[in-house]
Amino acid sequence: MIFESFITPLIFLIGISLVTGLTRSLQFLGRIRLKQELKRKPHYYFFFLTVKRLFPLGKWDSIYYLLSFTKYLLRILFAITCFYYVNFLLFPSEVGIHPWHVTLAIAIAAAIALIMEFIMRYAANISPFGILRFATPISTFFLLLFSPITLFFLKIHKCLFYRNKIAPAKSKVKDKILELVQESELSTLLDPLDRRLITSVASFRDRIVREIMVPRIDIFCLSVNQTVHEAAQKFLSEGYSxxxxxxxxMDNIVGVILYKDVMEYYFNCIEKKETSPLETPLExxxxPVIYTPETKKISHLLQEIRSQQIHLAIVVDEYGGxxxxxTIEDILEELVGEIADEYDIIDEEKLYVPYPAGGWIVDAKMTIIDIEKELGIFIPQSPEYDTLGGFVFHRAGTIPSKGWKIHSDNFDLEVLSSSARSLEKIILIPPGQ
Incomplete structure (x- = not known):
């Protein structure tokens, strides 16, 4: 009698262990290798293929939902049968249900279940394909056994949470790419630079022009009334192309002059020994240049730049200012990182340097997105600002002086230097330093 009753919780324990191992194997292998495995043995994995056909929207989420729900049901049944075994079979002389019997049953069930789940998770990490193939038949039996309940609740879940929440196809592609890059096994195989490049490509469509533009205060311009000779001197001194x-x-930028055109015109005049044309206005x-709003997606601007073969765009506000x-270089740098040509200053001041007491000294012009990407510090984003200095302006309501501080759960911030017009350097310290 005791042996026969012990069989029931043992069956449920086996079910919990195998479903846990199967779930971990699916997570470890990733969707690409799983698809290949399912194609090789479609009859062996018929339950998963059936679920994918029944729920084409969020099919992998549906499989994980059914596995989790089945595991929870098995845990409940295992706990109930353990309680029955402890209360009525180990203590047959006791009358009624005693609280310490319940406590003992829960402790035994939890300990055994946790140990078995840990063993199966560890085994799945070592041999995911082996555990997948070993656990699938019995796990499928339990999945089919509880399918009337689990499929019913899955259908309700889909109706409640997936209605009006269908993500665009592009967003799905981005999420899948990021998921693949961030998987534990794949991330160890990829070089950090490769991971960064793939992540940049996946996030490229979400970036807007305002996030990468050179702000007005840093623009170097020439007046249309200046001469070719003056422009040639400026090109040589400033190093721009x-x-x-x-x-x-500056609110009325009418075009752009190229270094190549100015030098060609200049040397033609020198060869002809005519200097008067060098006093010709730049007009x-x-x-021509492209005019673009600050909210335009950089992916769309790149297409426009390619089609019109114009490598510089003027970012305008709602009033035309x-x-x-x-430039096209700014856009490409969002994909491959900083691009330095022969004329760039090699020892140019960096946007951030280590702070001796811990953390970094950050240029106020560094963008919030770059700070999160480079330093791993999350700063709240808002349409009202893009840079660290803009965040401080937004919080302070003014241009704070040296020593002004912000304390947050994610970081500590202190203004290191500022002028009457702008912030310059800010100390940024992550938590725990």
Whole structure:
């Protein structure tokens, strides 16, 4: 009698262990290798294929939901049968249900279940394909046994939580790519630079022009009334390959001049021994530019730049004023990182340097997204600002002076230096330092 009664909780324990091992194997292998395995043995994994056909939307989520629900049901049944075994078979002379019997049953059930689940998880990490193939037949039996209950609740779950929450196809692709890159096994095989490149490509469509533009205050421009000779001198002294040209004010940028065109015109005049054409206004050499709003997606701007073969865009606000500029190099740097050419200053000041007491000294112009990507510090984002300095302005309501501080769960912040017009350097310290 005792042996026969002990069989029931043992069956449920085996079910818990195998379903746990199966779930961990599925998570460890990832969706790409799972799809290949399912195609090789479709009859062996018929239950998973059936679920994918029944629930094409969120099919993998549906499989994990059914596995989790089945495991919870098995745990409940295992606990109940353990209680029956402890209360009525180990203590047959006792009358009624005693609290310490319940406590003992729960303790025994929890301890055994946790040990078996740990063993199966460990085994699945070592041999995921072996555990997958070993656990599938018996796990499928329990999945089918409880399917009337689990499928019913899965259907309710889909109706309640998936209605009006169908993600766009592009968003799904991005989520899948990020999920693959962040999986434990794949992440160890990829070089950190490769992971960063893949992540940048996946997030590329979400970035807008305002996040990567050179702000107006940092733009170097020439007036349309300046001469070719003056422009040639500026190109040599500043090291740019193209310079925006404005008429009257910087809010009226009318075009761009190229280093190649200016030098070609300059040397033609020298060869002809004519210097008077060098005093010609720049308007003669102007090339057109693209005007774009600050909220435009950089992926769309890249397509526009490619189609029009214009490598510089002027970012304008809602009133038509100049907000900044974006070049094709700025866009490509969002994918591959900083690009330095022959004319870039190698020892240019970095956006952040280590702070001796812990943390970093960060340039106030560094963007919130770059801080999270480079330093791993999460700073709240808002449409009202893009940079660390903008975040401080938003919180302080003014330009704070040196020593102004913010304490947060994610970071500590202190203004290191500022001017009457802007913030310059900020100390950023992550928690625990």
């Amino acid at each position: 193209r310079i925006p040209v404005y008429r009257e004010t 003669k050499l102007l090339k 100049t907000e900044g500029i974006v």
